[in-house]
Amino acid sequence: MKQLNVYKRAKINKTQVGLLIAPVVLLSFVLFASFVIDQSLKKGVDNLGKRIGSDFIIVPMGSKKDAENILLEGSRGVFYFDEKIYDEIKNTEGVKETSKQFFLKSMAADCCSSEVEIIFYDPDTDFLIGPWISSEYSKEQDENSVVIGSFVNREDNGKIKIFGREYTVAAQMAKTGTSLDSSIYFTFDSLDTILSDAIEKGSFITDEQREGNLISSVYVNTEDNYSVTEVLNNLKENVHYEYDVIYSKELSAKMASNLGDIYKIVHLASISAALFCSVILFFFNFTIVNSKKTEIALMRIIGLSKREIIGIFLADELFTGIIGSVMGSLIGALFTIPFGDYIGNLFEMPYLGPNILNVVIIILLITLLATGIGIAVSLYPVYVVSTLDPYTALRREGE
Amino acid sequence: MKNRISLSITYVVLGVLLTLIPTVIFPVCVSEKKMSCFYTGRAEVGLGLLIIILGIAYILFKSSELRAGISISVLGISALVALFPLKITGLCKMSDMACRIGTLPGLVVISIIIAAVSLVNFIFLILLKKDKSNETA
Numbered sequence: 001m002k003q004l005n006v007y008k009r010a011k012i013n014k015t016q017v018g019l020l021i022a023p024v025v026l027l028s029f030v031l032f033a034s035f036v037i038d039q040s041l042k043k044g045v046d047n048l049g050k051r052i053g054s055d056f057i058i059v060p061m062g063s064k065k066d067a068e069n070i071l072l073e074g075s076r077g078v079f080y081f082d083e084k085i086y087d088e089i090k091n092t093e094g095v096k097e098t099s100k101q102f103f104l105k106s107m108a109a110d111c112c113s114s115e116v117e118i119i120f121y122d123p124d125t126d127f128l129i130g131p132w133i134s135s136e137y138s139k140e141q142d143e144n145s146v147v148i149g150s151f152v153n154r155e156d157n158g159k160i161k162i163f164g165r166e167y168t169v170a171a172q173m174a175k176t177g178t179s180l181d182s183s184i185y186f187t188f189d190s191l192d193t194i195l196s197d198a199i200e201k202g203s204f205i206t207d208e209q210r211e212g213n214l215i216s217s218v219y220v221n222t223e224d225n226y227s228v229t230e231v232l233n234n235l236k237e238n239v240h241y242e243y244d245v246i247y248s249k250e251l252s253a254k255m256a257s258n259l260g261d262i263y264k265i266v267h268l269a270s271i272s273a274a275l276f277c278s279v280i281l282f283f284f285n286f287t288i289v290n291s292k293k294t295e296i297a298l299m300r301i302i303g304l305s306k307r308e309i310i311g312i313f314l315a316d317e318l319f320t321g322i323i324g325s326v327m328g329s330l331i332g333a334l335f336t337i338p339f340g341d342y343i344g345n346l347f348e349m350p351y352l353g354p355n356i357l358n359v360v361i362i363i364l365l366i367t368l369l370a371t372g373i374g375i376a377v378s379l380y381p382v383y384v385v386s387t388l389d390p391y392t393a394l395r396r397e398g399e
Numbered sequence: 400m401k402n403r404i405s406l407s408i409t410y411v412v413l414g415v416l417l418t419l420i421p422t423v424i425f426p427v428c429v430s431e432k433k434m435s436c437f438y439t440g441r442a443e444v445g446l447g448l449l450i451i452i453l454g455i456a457y458i459l460f461k462s463s464e465l466r467a468g469i470s471i472s473v474l475g476i477s478a479l480v481a482l483f484p485l486k487i488t489g490l491c492k493m494s495d496m497a498c499r500i501g502t503l504p505g506l507v508v509i510s511i512i513i514a515a516v517s518l519v520n521f522i523f524l525i526l527l528k529k530d531k532s533n534e535t536a
Contacts, residue, residue, distance in 0.1 A: 116493065151494035182495045334511065338504030342425075345500055 017320055019284045020374070023277040024324025025331070028370040030273035032332030034266045035362055036354060037343060041259055044177035044350030049252035051176045053128045054099070054219035055228050058089060058235075061242035067217060068246060070103070070117065071178060078105050078206075080214035085241045089218050092238040094226030099125045102191065103216040104198075104209070116152065117183040118162070120191050128219055129185055134174035143189035145170040151182040160184070163197035177350035255349065262347055278377050286381040289313060297390040306386045313382040314375060321371030328370065329363040403458050403466070406520055410454030410473060413513050417480060418447030420509060425501030428491055435489040436498035442483045443506060446476050450513070463531075467524040473517040480510035 052071065059067040063079035070077055083100070090098045102120040121129060123141055133147065137158060141147060145168040146160060152172075159166045162184065175181055186194060192212075199205050208214065222231045232245065289296075299309055336343070337353055344351025354362065421427050421440035428436050450473055457469050484490050484506050490498045 153492045153494065182493055334508055338507055339501075341495070341500040342504065345495075 016284075016288050017316075019288070020281070020317070020320040021324040021327070023280045023284070024321055024370050024374055025328040027273055027277035027373065028325040028328030028366045029332045029335075031270055031366050031369065032329045032362060033336045034270040035366070036332070036336045036359075038263060038266050039358075040340060040343075040351050040353045041262060041347065041349055043352040044344065045252060045255045045259060047177055047352055048255055048350045049248055051132065051178055051180065052219075052248040052251065053131065054248060055222050056220055056232075056248060057246040058085070058218040058220060058243045059216070059246060061244055064244040064246060067244075068251065071180070071246075071251065078103055078209070078216070080208055080216055081241055081243065083213045083215050085239060085243065086215060086218055088239045088241070089220060089235060092231065093234045094223050094231040095220055095234075096223045097125070097127055097221045099128055099219045100215045101217050101219070102188065102214065104194065117180075118186065118194065119183050120186050120188050120194075123187055127221070129173065132173045132176065133171045135172045136170070137172075138168065138170045141170040141187055143187060143193065144168060146190075147171045147173060147185040149173050149181040149183045149185075150175040152184060163194065163201045163203065165193070165197050175352065177344060177352040258349065262349070274373065278373055281374055282377040282381070285317075285378040289378075289381045289385045293385060293388065296385055296388070300390040309386045310382050313378065313386075317375050317378045318371060321374035322367060324374070325367040325370035326363065329366045332366075333359055333363070402520075402523070403461075406466075406470075406516075407454050407458035409516055410457055411451050413509065413516065414447045414450030414452075414454055416447075417450060417506075417509055417513070418444045420505040421502050425497070425505040427498045427502050428496050434491050434498075436484075436491050436496070436502065439484045439488040439490060439498070440502070442488060443480065446480055446483075450476055463524045463528050467521050467528075470517045470521040470524065474514055474521065477510045477513035477517060480513065481507055 048071070057067065060079045060081040063077075066077040066079055080102075086098065086100045089095060100122060104118040104120070123130075129147060134150070138145065146162075148154070148160065148169055148171075150173055152160070154160055154169045154172070158169055160169055161167075167186075167190075173181075173185075195205055195209065199210075220231070222228055228247070296309055299312075300306075337359065340351055340353035416424075421436075421443045427440040428434055430437075453469050453473055453476075457466055460466055460469070479487075484498075484503050490496070490503060493499070
């Protein structure tokens with residue numbers, strides 16, 4: 001009975017539980033948030049390369065910056081060259097496949113309360129949009145249907161209204177984490193209708209756009225036995241129009257280098273939090289274990305071994321560690337996962353948040369790590385006090 | 400007394416936060432044309448003020464039944480906080496609009512926090528009342 005009382009007294013009380021849990025909550029919150037942000041930005045940038053889906057993109061001379069901004073920053077822009085360039089590119093030696101697109105900046109269309117990029121493409125030659133379709137509503141896309149980016153919402157009747165005309169949504173694309181999520185894709189068959197509707201609705205359409213026979217970009221994939229440089233040299237000889245080239249790899253690399261500074265901040269925050277919380281935990285542990293000297297001495301006197309005493313304190317540490325790290329991770333999830341798009345916008349970077357399975361894995365990892373840190377910093381204080389000679393400990397308490 | 404002061408302050412702070420989310424922290428979209436998110440923002444400010452009033456009322460009542468009643472009404476309001484942008488008035492249709500990437504998650508998170516605080520407090524007050532009635536019996 002006496003043994004039980006001493007044991008109870010040696011256990012930490014509510015305030016002490018709070019003192020031990022708080023730093024673990026903070027630690028796991030920072031670790032969770034920084035890990036999720038770090039991974040989501042990395043995934044977003046990796047995805048950008050895949051999303052561009054071609055070896056390089058040909059755009060009109062002087063529009064390289066605008067085109068990059070459309071892909072990376074979500075700005076809206078229009079630039080055109082003659083459609084004849086498409087055939088010249090297509091018939092160049094070493095070119096495996098090509099796909100042309102036409103960009104039309106939309107003034108706030110009926111579907112959307114903001115500007116959207118309306119993109120026209122050719123489904124017969126397309127190799128960019130098809131692979132990203134996540135929900136297919138109808139098999140074929142015709143002039144009366146559209147494919148929408150993941151950020152564009154359908155009406156309840158499965159349609160979308162643009163410049164006063166309703167279009168059936170044939171498919172919706174998966175989230176890419178880039179500005180392409182808020183684009184609408186039509187086939188070239190709808191171009192004349194859209195332009196006349198836009199004029200009728202008072203949208204500004206340039207003379208160039210009215211002329212027709214224009215395209216904005218050509219996506220190119222090279223044959224396996226040709227390098228990009230070889231194909232570009234062939235294009236120089238074969239194409240009689242002025243153009244700029246956007247290299248997909250260069251674009252991803254540019255993004256990845258921008259990530260460097262963000263990574264530094266995120267890593268610095270998590271390392272600082274880990275150090276700060278470890279020091280605080282060490283201090284709290286030392287104070288709490290020190291306040292239990294009498295109980296420890298009594299337990300030694302009634303026959304508990306040093307190992308058993310250390311076990312009692314480590315069990316408390318394990319309990320507070322697990323509870324604290326799960327709480328911290330859940331708070332971290334509450335503040336980072338719903339704000340994924342906001343964080344991506346803030347950094348102006350592609351951002352793809354984790355799925356539920358990944359969140360569970362991250363929580364488990366952080367629980368292991370934070371509990372491990374908690375136990376590691378408590379080992380020394382627990383060991384020092386448990387090795388105290390019972391007589392000295394009790395006499396000091398008495399004094 | 401501890402519960403009355405701490406929960407009253409918590410409700411007032413949460414109410415103030417709720418009014419600030421659609422106006423200052425994650426403001427709804429600014430446009431000449433009043434969009435759905437504008438009305439959602441207005442409604443949220445109203446709900447925030449209501450929580451502030453209930454928070455102030457909370458400190459005035461000694462009876463744990465009355466305080467449990469206030470907590471239940473705050474719990475109901477927390478559901479409305481999430482339902483206004485999700486169902487009742489809605490938000491802009493494009494998912495990359497400010498109201499969707501900032502205001503919506505902000506409101507959902509604060510509604511979860513308000514719901515958790517009020518529910519836990521409600522359960523605490525009910526258990527407290529049970530303990531007291533057991534003691535007197």
